[in-house]
Amino acid sequence: YIFSDRSGHSLSKVGDDHSQLLLAEEHFKISDHHEAWTQFSQMYAEVVNSPAKILRWLLSRSWIPAFIKNILQPLKKYLLLPKYDGENLHDTIKLNLGEKLSLSETLADVIIPTFDIKHFRPTIFSTSKAKRDKSMDPSLFEICIGTSAAPCYFPPYYFKTSQDFNLIDGGVAANNPALLAACEVMKERKTDFNKLVILSLGTGAPDEKDRLEVGDGEWGVADWVWQDDESHPLLDVLMSAADEMTEMYISNIFQYTGLEGNYTRLQANLTLKDSAMDDSGQENLENLQKIGQDLAKNNDTKLEDLARRLIEIRKAR
Known part of the structure; x- marks a missing residue:
């Protein structure tokens, strides 16, 4: 085992020879440090000042629930899950746009960049495309959720028309869409x-x-x-x-x-x-x-x- 304080400094290495537990008290005194300890750290602080308690503490496994709650669960959430589930964002978009307004129904021509992680390429939605291709005419609700799915913050978003879309934030492809808009206008309107x-x-x-x-x-x-x-x-x-x-x-x-x-x-x-x-x-x-x-x-x-x-x-x- 390697005991470390919050800054990562090694306190003591404990191998098969349990006599090495005595080194913990010699090398480190929790009472010499003033920090805001978590529940798990408080438990650790209590036992580390008494080498005899360390072995009993480890073998009793009483530390495991606090370790899971205060360290493993937050770490799992941070590493394996997006920061937000996106439900509140989805509700807000739905409240303002509804679910039935399609891209082809916009009063002005709009261009919305997204990135499809399955096909690993940008997917560009536009009013002009939507009017001539039904597969590119989903609801604005779906597109807005897809193009706002920033990596690490919100989960990727899936929906389908006659084709599948697996979308994330369009900013990874076109954070400034001005050049994209210019190209789309020249192509679609022959301008x-x-x-x-x-x-x-x-x-x-x-x-x-x-x-x-x-x-x-x-x-x-x-x-x-x-x-x-x-x-x-x-x-x-x-x-x-x-x-x-x-x-x-x-x-x-x-x-x-x-x-x-x-x-x-x-x-x-x-x-x-x-x-x-x-x-x-x-x-x-x-x-x-x-x-x-x-x-x-x-x-x-x-x-x-x-x-x-x-x-x-x-x-x-």
């Missing part, structure tokens, strides 16, 4: 690129600078999946990289074709606290609303110019 006018609204970009560093370079799976600040470096890097590359591509395309006036990108800068993916507290929601209002206010002139231009384009048709 020339120079006729595209795009307003791209970001949902906020956290300032990730200086948050991570190589350190000792010994990054294992756990380091990429979870950090002490409850961030998920691998997911954050992939999502941010896809977003930044899309912005780079599309802004350069419009710039180098002399059409930079046809592309407007609005993005709010967020703190790490503001950008928490699952903070639905009232204070955070109100703060995000204010950030959005400030973003619109600070870009009021730009938005008004774009609106006038769109009106002129519509009148010219």
Whole structure:
């Protein structure tokens, strides 16, 4: 056995020779440390100060229920289950959209990216596709659940029309869907690129600078999946990289074709606290609303110019 404190420091190694139990008392005194102990740790603290109790404690197995409850069960939930079951999210989507409204019935043409984990490729839903292909015309309720199924946070979502869909968050494929939207419009409507006018609204970009560093370079799976600040470096890097590359591509395309006036990108800068993916507290929601209002206010002139231009384009048709 290896006894360790919460920081992982070895207290004593106990082999077949039970006399080594005596080392526990010599190497470590729980009373010398001041920490908030869990129920299991409290039980451990009581016995580790008395080597004679250690053996009786281990052999009695009285520690097993607390070990299972306080360590194994939370670990199982963290490693084997998504953070949320998604039921509340599903109910909220159902309340606002209902279950019968299909994609082909939307008043405006919409494009919704998802990722199918069975076919291991992006699946793009759009009003145009839905109108000509019934297999791509599920209810908006189903699509919204699928495209919001963020890995680690919500379970993947399955539904079927005449074909099966096994979907997760579309952000893994197109966290910034502006370029995707441009390509879909040109393909579906046979529209020339120079006729595209795009307003791209970001949902906020956290300032990730200086948050991570190589350190000792010994990054294992756990380091990429979870950090002490409850961030998920691998997911954050992939999502941010896809977003930044899309912005780079599309802004350069419009710039180098002399059409930079046809592309407007609005993005709010967020703190790490503001950008928490699952903070639905009232204070955070109100703060995000204010950030959005400030973003619109600070870009009021730009938005008004774009609106006038769109009106002129519509009148010219």
